[in-house]
Amino acid sequence: MHKKIVVVQRRMTHYRLAFFESLRQQMTERGLELVLAYGVGTAEEQGKNDSAEIAWAHKLATKYFWGGRICYQPLKSVCNQAEMLVIALENKLVCNLWHQFAPVPYKVALWGHGANLQGNPGSWREKFKRRVARRADWWFGYTEHSRPLIAQSGFPADRITVLNNAIDTAEMRSQFESITPSELANWRAAQKIGNGLLGIFLGSFYQEKRLEFLFEAAGAMRSQVPDFELLLVGAGPQKSLVEDFCAKHEWAHFGGMLKGRDKVLALASATVMLNPGLVGLGILDSFVCEVPMLTTDCGLHSPEIVYLEPGVNGLMTTNCLDDYVRQAIALLTDPARLNAMKLGCRKSGGEYTVENMARNFADGVERCLKVGDPK
Known part of the structure; x- marks a missing residue:
């Protein structure tokens, strides 16, 4: 039976379609099952006309509160029998905190830049994000620029995979x-x-x-x-x-x-x-x-x-x-x-291609599954 790897996106954009198709193929070749789940963006994001649909993925019930600053996306249904859950590091994603801090039966990985590049490092929001960034078994950083940002939160450097973010060219x-x-x-x-x-x-x-x-x-x-x-x-x-x-x-x-x-x-x-x-x-x-x-x-x-x-x-x-x-x-x-x-x-x-990005992601998944839990 294939190990189930769940990847969650708050919303799906058209420029990610090729990546997820390539990642699905990479996972299958390694005996892994990719379960992709995503919701919808805020009203402002939906106005950008950059949203997309993937027929084989799961749609998440999504609600926004406090002017879009809080997002509620329950993940329990897609996490059943999962070996690993990959989620984004965004303060607004309150449901993610349960999976990071509770004793769940699967590995939890974070995906992101490692910090808000336009944020104030001294703000309570960024301090909270650095604290939450340590509660994971693995990290997927966008580029080499992300590695020191993730490491400075106190996360182990040997549990970081750099994806080399790309779009389909x-x-x-x-x-x-x-x-x-x-x-x-x-x-x-x-x-x-x-x-x-x-x-x-x-x-x-x-x-x-x-x-x-x-x-x-x-x-x-x-x-x-x-x-x-x-x-x-x-x-x-x-x-x-x-x-x-x-x-x-x-x-x-x-x-x-x-x-x-x-x-x-x-x-x-x-x-x-x-x-x-x-x-x-x-x-x-x-x-x-x-x-x-x-x-x-x-x-x-x-x-x-x-x-x-x-x-x-x-x-x-x-x-x-x-x-x-x-x-x-x-x-x-x-x-x-x-x-x-x-x-x-x-x-x-x-x-810098989506194929190589998908390969880096799948490599990181395999490495994460082999190590213990640092949380």
Whole structure:
């Protein structure tokens, strides 16, 4: 009889579908049964239109209280005869506390960043979270950035598995590899982009992306590299800033929100990806389409920033406009170095995949099942 491993998500998003399908396959191959359970998000989260359904998973009754700050999701029904339960570390998930602190007959693992990256470490909420973080048999951290955050709560370092968080990039890779030079030339012509060097910003337009820093840097780059152009792809609350900038500079192009092959064509057209602000999972786009990322040590990044290897698959400059411009121009005007970084991107793109993430998760499950209970 297969050992039953229960994984709970407060809500299901479309970008997790490929991961859970891959994880289910990994578990089956190892003689384990994956039982996936999830609920629904808050009213605000449901308005994002990023929710998804998995036919073989269990739907949990979900209720929110106190303006969405407390979530009630009873798990008892899915935990019957389980060998292991994997839950998220969120203060709002009050039902999780029972499974962590009560004498339950199964292993309990936590999954998360290890801390609220935007929270105040001295607040009672974060102190409570650090206390609760120790009540587990195992920890699954998103990236290597998570490991020290988990360990500083007092959790044993040898019971932490780093997943290397990823989204499905298989289709993007397939599209990128199928693009022909003529298709690329036609796309650039349709966007009224010249044949020179192109920097691309791809993401949401909001404050943490530091668009004004980007605009100033791009202007300085254009003044020193006359054939440099900038393409801005995305949407968000600061969209008007982008439109105004592009309207004033003929070398700057607003691409709007692009998806599918158009998004891949935009990336394939670019020489470098410019994002001086917050970098998250978008770094995987950089890797798959072999466009080195240039960012700064601005202190705003998501855990996935650890995937960036300066000088290998991208660059991280100091948080200084002159340094950012100087290093960007040096890279743009050095074809050999650019090609080397493109190869670095390709290598990283093959490493950070949902398949490898699922394999890391399954490895962690097997290791957890073999050890005693530190709780």
